Amino acid sequence: LGVLLAYLFLIGLLPDIRRVFAYHGAEHKTIHALEDGAPLEVEAVRRYSTAHPRCGTSFLLIVVVISVLLFILVGAPPLWQRLLSRVVLVPVIAAVSYEVIRLMSALQGNRVMRALLRPSLWLQSLTTREPDDAQVEVAIYALREVLAGDERADATASGQA
Template structure:
């Protein structure tokens, strides 16, 4: 969970405790205020989110695998046991090179699957369809289809389904907070697991905006077309960020509901109904991010 000036992670340890870790948000835009301007601020906001995501995955992965690490390692590396006894050294934080490598790999997979592959498949229509707009509509349709099939396939993996349950818990907790409802499991459970500012909706908007952007670029040779998309995608993402930001401030308007309906519908694939234990974790993470929980790493007994 990310707040205005800090982000928090909560993860349930194998023994049942919930580990909460709070970190300051050190955004690129804060370091360089000139970057916090339309239309480029969205690109840097996205970069900040990706960096935080990599760090959070590293921490939560280490927490969830504590028992495995303890049993398989020659020397114990578990941070602290649930009985409070230190059993090894604290794991080293994710380094900048590790974050960079992870982001490069993630972007490479995204670009290959959702840019290069759709462009290559749409290339088969060269010489058949002359209208550039129609051609890009076909390419965009292929891209969205691949995305939906990818999400559907991922949802078949048990561990990913569990991640999607936590995703739903996150949305429910945020809904409860934004509506002023009590921050309890029972209260949060009543809310929708879809949210207008979800990353799933963001990716879908990126794909739709890219159809319009690519239509303005003509239809050069395939290799040049792919290169153009590589250059333009960050700007498309930045503009899509502005759309999400605008919609988030006007969630109750009819226009926003129509605009965001496809993204909300797609969240049926990327979220699942969470159980009470998952809602508990999500609420603790949110409370830590907004400042109603300690701003240090703690283990909360449940």
């Protein structure tokens, strides 16, 4: 976990990565606006937080925590069993982590869940930055394209295309 935190902190010092992290912040703000029913306009989107409970960064933290806990239970078997257990358990860890993120997001109004969510939101302070208006515009455009693609896919699936 310490290696992950140090890595995220250090790459966040690079100017190009800081720009990527600002786009990441713009993405979160735009998703917040969509979920809140706000208009997808720069002025409206800007007021939202750069932290989001279902972020991939949160997923990464949950994966690390669950992996550590699970592999403590597995113990230290011979090397071949250890390697095999890692490979076999990766899908299980990913699935459990996904469900934990969904649960924490769905229950974020609960005090206990908010407390459990806090470390992952803090971690996002390393991977998001406050975006400029142009970055917010890009995030809005990208989200509109995704929504339009979803509508086309839904229409095709229902035979309306």
